Amino acid sequence: MSRIESTMQALAAQGRQALIPFVTAGDPNPGITVELMHALVAGGADIIELGVPFSDPMADGPVIQRASERALAHKVSLRQVLAMAAEFRKTDSKTPVVLMGYANPVEAMGYEAFAIAAREAGVDGVLTVDLPPEEAEECAAILKKHAIDLIFLLAPTTPVARLQAVERLARGYVYYVSLKGVTGAAHLDVDSVASKLVELREHISLPIGVGFGIRDAESARKVASVADAVVIGSRLVQEVEAGEDGLAGRLTAFLQGVRAAMDTARA
Amino acid sequence: MNEPLRYHQPDERGHFGQHGGIFVAETLMPALDELRVEYEKAIVDPDFMAEYRYELKHYVGRPSPVYHAKRWSEQLGGAQIYLKREDLNHTGAHKVNNTIGQALLARRMGKKRVIAETGAGQHGVASATVAARYGLECVVYMGAEDVARQSPNVYRMKLLGATVVPVSSGSKTLKDAMNEAMRDWVTNVDSTYYIIGTCAGPHPYPMLVRDFQCVIGDEAKLQMVDLIGRQPDAVIACVGGGSNAIGIFHPYVEVPGVRLIGVEAGGDGVETGRHAAPLTANAKTGVLHGNRTYLMQDADGQIIETHSISAGLDYPGVGPEHSYLKDIGRAEYVAATDKEALQAFHDLCRFEGIIPALESSHALAYAARLAPTLSKDQVLLVNLSGRGDKDIPTIAKLEGIQL
Numbered sequence: 217m218s219r220i221e222s223t224m225q226a227l228a229a230q231g232r233q234a235l236i237p238f239v240t241a242g243d244p245n246p247g248i249t250v251e252l253m254h255a256l257v258a259g260g261a262d263i264i265e266l267g268v269p270f271s272d273p274m275a276d277g278p279v280i281q282r283a284s285e286r287a288l289a290h291k292v293s294l295r296q297v298l299a300m301a302a303e304f305r306k307t308d309s310k311t312p313v314v315l316m317g318y319a320n321p322v323e324a325m326g327y328e329a330f331a332i333a334a335r336e337a338g339v340d341g342v343l344t345v346d347l348p349p350e351e352a353e354e355c356a357a358i359l360k361k362h363a364i365d366l367i368f369l370l371a372p373t374t375p376v377a378r379l380q381a382v383e384r385l386a387r388g389y390v391y392y393v394s395l396k397g398v399t400g401a402a403h404l405d406v407d408s409v410a411s412k413l414v415e416l417r418e419h420i421s422l423p424i425g426v427g428f429g430i431r432d433a434e435s436a437r438k439v440a441s442v443a444d445a446v447v448i449g450s451r452l453v454q455e456v457e458a459g460e461d462g463l464a465g466r467l468t469a470f471l472q473g474v475r476a477a478m479d480t481a482r483a
Numbered sequence: 484m485n486e487p488l489r490y491h492q493p494d495e496r497g498h499f500g501q502h503g504g505i506f507v508a509e510t511l512m513p514a515l516d517e518l519r520v521e522y523e524k525a526i527v528d529p530d531f532m533a534e535y536r537y538e539l540k541h542y543v544g545r546p547s548p549v550y551h552a553k554r555w556s557e558q559l560g561g562a563q564i565y566l567k568r569e570d571l572n573h574t575g576a577h578k579v580n581n582t583i584g585q586a587l588l589a590r591r592m593g594k595k596r597v598i599a600e601t602g603a604g605q606h607g608v609a610s611a612t613v614a615a616r617y618g619l620e621c622v623v624y625m626g627a628e629d630v631a632r633q634s635p636n637v638y639r640m641k642l643l644g645a646t647v648v649p650v651s652s653g654s655k656t657l658k659d660a661m662n663e664a665m666r667d668w669v670t671n672v673d674s675t676y677y678i679i680g681t682c683a684g685p686h687p688y689p690m691l692v693r694d695f696q697c698v699i700g701d702e703a704k705l706q707m708v709d710l711i712g713r714q715p716d717a718v719i720a721c722v723g724g725g726s727n728a729i730g731i732f733h734p735y736v737e738v739p740g741v742r743l744i745g746v747e748a749g750g751d752g753v754e755t756g757r758h759a760a761p762l763t764a765n766a767k768t769g770v771l772h773g774n775r776t777y778l779m780q781d782a783d784g785q786i787i788e789t790h791s792i793s794a795g796l797d798y799p800g801v802g803p804e805h806s807y808l809k810d811i812g813r814a815e816y817v818a819a820t821d822k823e824a825l826q827a828f829h830d831l832c833r834f835e836g837i838i839p840a841l842e843s844s845h846a847l848a849y850a851a852r853l854a855p856t857l858s859k860d861q862v863l864l865v866n867l868s869g870r871g872d873k874d875i876p877t878i879a880k881l882e883g884i885q886l
Contacts, residue, residue, distance in 0.1 A: 271785040272658060272771060274665045275508040281652055293783035319506055319770040324784025346506045346770065350496060371510035373672060378512065396510055397670040 238449035242292030259471025268317030277400035305338030400450030404429035497686020502803035576869030584695035589676035602657035603795030604636025606680030611645035681724025682802035685773030696730025748791035749818030840869035
């Protein structure tokens with residue numbers, strides 16, 4: 217059983233939902249990332265999504281674009297991100313780490329070389345935004361061989377006909393993008409998310425996380441009442457952007473508030 | 484004699500050999516599927532195709548002539564150079580062939596709003612033009628650096644009723660404009676049609692842009708027979724994304740004995756690393772803007788900034804079909820530097836009375852390099868993809884002239 221699977225099962229057994237924070241690796245500098253990852257765990261993170269910076273983040277709004285630019289100013293590469301994950305893994309053997317980014321850095325490294333290095337670094341899953349199931353066969357097979365979960369996005373526009381292809385290749389969890397738009401957009405509609413999740417669950421057996429547009433404890437609580445996991449990205453990156461002073465403590469405190477609200481979601 | 488080449492690309496999922504495909508976020512997948520289905524219906528719908536051809540004839544002014552550049556050929560002292568005059572199209576470039584086709588598709592699909600990315604501004608102008616013509620709302624994304632160096636086209640788009648959005652992220656050029664257009668599309672996918680201007684992007688764009696641009700080569704094949712009783716020895720076109728090149732190359736792919744030569748932007752010289760010539764520089768394959776293709780990138784897979792005097796060629800990738808034509812050896816790809824392009828620009832002005840676009844000047848520059856090595860009875864057909872009025876401020880500035 218993968219670390220993601222066992223984490224999700226343990227939470228489900230307790231009637232709780234996973235809290236999945238996102239930060240971009242190397243933002244605002246490569247030296248601080250591992251400390252921030254531990255701070256997220258201290259705040260109640262169940263899984264960490266670690267953003268791999270990319271020069272052309274087409275699916276991201278301005279907040280995460282700027283995070284990528286700050287990291288790339290330090291020339292943070294995929295190999296360095298893997299080294300950060302490995303460093304984190306030395307003192308946290310429990311919290312799953314999912315790398316989130318775009319296809320090209322993975323392509324440039326090569327699927328096999330990447331899968332081996334990711335496994336060695338203690339990475340548990342990968343989400344490449346621009347690698348839909350139609351193009352993911354080869355990558356999925358190689359990652360599966362090395363026991364790395366390939367995580368797919370589903371969108372409000374995804375028709376039922378496509379869900380089978382996702383169900384066949386997806387592992388770990390699937391990530392439902394709550395709205396049509398880029399990361400950090402602000403028009404989350406929990407009712408439409410809830411009704412879409414009912415439809416998705418008829419075809420998807422994996423846990424379903426929801427992200428895009430979750431900005432505070434209240435929106436996290438609402439989403440937790442219908443989803444299996446809550447993903448928070450841009451809001452945390454804004455904390456990073458606000459400056460390094462007390463950053464780890466601010467991230468922990470913010471997530472603690474979110475965690476507490478989520479734990480009342482289905483009380 | 485080799486077997487004649489039989490060419491049917493792409494496959495049903497948009498692959499040209501190892502290139503092409505669909506690499507986009509999930510939200511856009513259904514929209515691309517809808518576009519593909521609608522496009523496949525449209526191109527076999529006689530009414531749709533009749534309207535497209537009518538517009539090309541009466542609105543664009545097609546067919547564009549082929550012109551024998553006799554004085555310049557004599558000056559070069561070798562092969563005869565013929566120019567396919569896409570610069571004479573309405574809006575001044577080949578881009579309108581595609582934007583008319585896609586605007587008709589948008590209208591057919593019930594989309595009221597179109598968006599476009601633009602580098603030199605030619606595709607933006609062509610999109611704004613057809614949006615005005617068909618009563619569609621139009622938003623054009625343009626890198627902030629390009630907004631500065633192509634100001635006449637920015638104003639032109641505004642006159643035509645379009646909103647021009649300067650993009651200040653990344654390198655502030657064409658690739659960043661394309662990123663921003665993708666972000667708009669993913670947000671407004673229900674109401675909006677994205678008019679991609681080059682033969683790149685996710686399937687079906689590389690195929691449909693090519694098909695709408697093939698009118699260039701289809702006409703040229705008939706015109707060359709009229710003019711010289713045969714096909715040219717080589718067809719030469721500039722390649723950024725490569726839409727004008729694919730439009731003139733594709734109808735010639737199965738014609739034996741015609742060399743197809745794509746000319747990339749060599750910038751300061753391919754050997755300096757400051758260029759926009761992924762094919763000439765033997766760049767590795769990568770994934771950007773929805774397709775796999777040869778791509779200028781560093782060892783970590785980050786896209787590197789490109790350099791060209793010409794905003795329209797300042798792009799790190801290339802349409803996937805060009806990558807495929809390189810792989811199978813059917814087309815050759817070379818580069819012309821900024822300096823060579825400028826020389827060709829001036830020569831065409833002075834010897835033929837034609838002001839070419841800086842993009843097209845790259846194709847002219849290679850023709851000028853090749854022609855003297857060939858005999859006087861050989862023929863080069865150069866796609867003069869656009870006129871140079873938009874580049875006048877750039878050229879004047881380079882030469883220290885205050886307009």
